[in-house]
Amino acid sequence: MSRLLAPLTRAVTYTRWLHLLVGCVIALVCAMIYPGLVRPGFWDWVQMLLIPVPLLMASALVPVVRRAEGLQARMMLFPGAHARVEDGPRESEVSVAPSASWRDRGRTAAWLVLRLWAGCATAFVSVQLMAFTLELVDASSGGSAEGESLIPVPGHGWASALLVPVSPLALIYVIAFAGRLMAAASLGLLGPSAAERLAALEERTEQLLERNRIARELHDSIGHALTVAVVQAGAARAAADPAFTDRALDAIEETGRAALEDLERVLLVLRESEQPASRRPTLTEADRLLDSARASGAEVDAKVAGALDTVPGPVSREGYRILQESLTNVLRHSGTVPIRVDVTVDGAHLRLDVRNPLPADTPVNGRGGGSGSGLRGIRERAALLGGQAQTGPHEGQWRVHVELPLG
Structure with a gap:
């Protein structure tokens, strides 16, 4: 009725x-x-x-x-x-x-x-x-x-x-x-029309890609900051040294400030604000990541070959995030162990190589550097730029090796 x-x-x-x-x-x-x-x-x-x-x-x-x-x-x-x-x-x-x-x-x-x-x-x-x-x-x-x-x-x-x-x-x-x-x-x-449907589909795809990129940005930046803060706080408590504690607090403050900047930039994108988002960091600022890892107690041996300022912006920004996630994985899963970082820029490629000793309880074919969304994010970033990423045990060490084309 x-x-x-x-x-x-x-x-x-x-x-x-x-x-x-x-x-x-x-x-x-x-x-x-x-x-x-x-x-x-x-x-x-x-x-x-x-x-x-x-x-x-x-x-x-x-x-x-x-x-x-x-x-x-x-x-x-x-x-x-x-x-x-x-x-x-x-x-x-x-x-x-x-x-x-x-x-x-x-x-x-x-x-x-x-x-x-x-x-x-x-x-x-x-x-x-x-x-x-x-x-x-x-x-x-x-x-x-x-x-x-x-x-x-x-x-x-x-x-x-x-x-x-x-x-x-x-x-x-x-x-x-x-x-x-x-x-x-x-x-x-x-x-x-068919053209409008295609445009709507492309817009939807762009939105999904943007959401995926934002998720990776939050995971890498915030995850790195929290990992450094946890490691620093634990090391300061174990050391019971006022001078070391001051250095740890400085490192936590600097890392937290950088994470807040990244968070504010992502929130500006999510709010669709007309105000332009702040600039994303590039590999020319990689020293900040290396110093943060050293302040956590890790021995970082870094070598840079080639001019980082010649790397195209998108490649340099994604390379920064890949290096950030690689160092975060080391601190999170292996602690303050020696880390070898090689960054090479030649005429056609950017190569990133990060190595650290495997934990003693890690099998030869195991996963000592983490197996979650961080490594998947590294592979996705490399694939989006037409490059490739290899992660896993290599000659008794955990290795992250990434090659990104500069073209």
């Missing part, structure tokens, strides 16, 4: 009715000029349907017309987001972009003609059923029951009175059915 009465109570039924009636306005305007609205004949009605067609097809050539029709369809043919109904809301499937191709213009022209004819048909049915209702009221009160309706009145008296509510109810259900058909037609004729 609720589904049967739904068209009577849903606001979208009446907004669709209005949308259909608006479609016949241009036909009425043209008919006022020719052939006229005074007792039109059959061919007059045909001309009313055909004369506006060239005007509509010409207007469909204007790109912005498609946007206007899409906005109207979204607002008037579909339930709002608050309406919990089975067939809505689907307004997002209607495009509000201007016509970008001749195919879009052709579909817009077909939609305008369909809206014209559907609007005229709706107006005709509405007028006829409303006139029939008035004639039933007149007949039930003993009047002549003569009017403009083409539907014959069955009789006079109580029989006509019983039919009075049937006519407006029938009109509403006819309008509900016609509105549903128009909504379905709008999805096909005003829906996104």
Whole structure:
């Protein structure tokens, strides 16, 4: 019963009715000029349907017309987001972009003609059923029951009175059915084109890639800061040396400040702020990572061959994060052990090599440098730049070896 009465109570039924009636306005305007609205004949009605067609097809050539029709369809043919109904809301499937191709213009022209004819048909049915209702009221009160309706009145008296509510109810259900058909037609004729669907898919892919990149950024920067802070705090407690404790606190403060800068930059991206995000660190600032690891108690032997300032920005930024994650893994899983870092820049590649002794309890083929999202992030960063990353035991040491093309 609720589904049967739904068209009577849903606001979208009446907004669709209005949308259909608006479609016949241009036909009425043209008919006022020719052939006229005074007792039109059959061919007059045909001309009313055909004369506006060239005007509509010409207007469909204007790109912005498609946007206007899409906005109207979204607002008037579909339930709002608050309406919990089975067939809505689907307004997002209607495009509000201007016509970008001749195919879009052709579909817009077909939609305008369909809206014209559907609007005229709706107006005709509405007028006829409303006139029939008035004639039933007149007949039930003993009047002549003569009017403009083409539907014959069955009789006079109580029989006509019983039919009075049937006519407006029938009109509403006819309008509900016609509105549903128009909504379905709008999805096909005003829906996104293949180019728009491809653009939406590319935008969605870019969003997913951006979210993945942000997740890696947070993992690398915040994870590194927390690892350094934990190692420093533990070393300071074990040393019980005021001078070492001061150096540890300085290292924790510097690392925490850098992590806060990274966090603020990521939050600016997430908030979609118009304010530009702060600059991401590059390999030219790798000394900060090495000093942080040394301050944690690790012996870091670093060697740089080549000019780091010649490395392209994207490669240098990702190389910084790879080096950061590699050092974080060493401190997290092996502690303050000797670390060998080699950074080499030649004419075609950037090579990063980070090695540290394996813990004594690590099997020869085991995973001593971590096996979680950090190593996966290193491999993903390298793959996105067209490079490759190798992680795992190598000659009794844990090794992270990355090659990134500079082209």
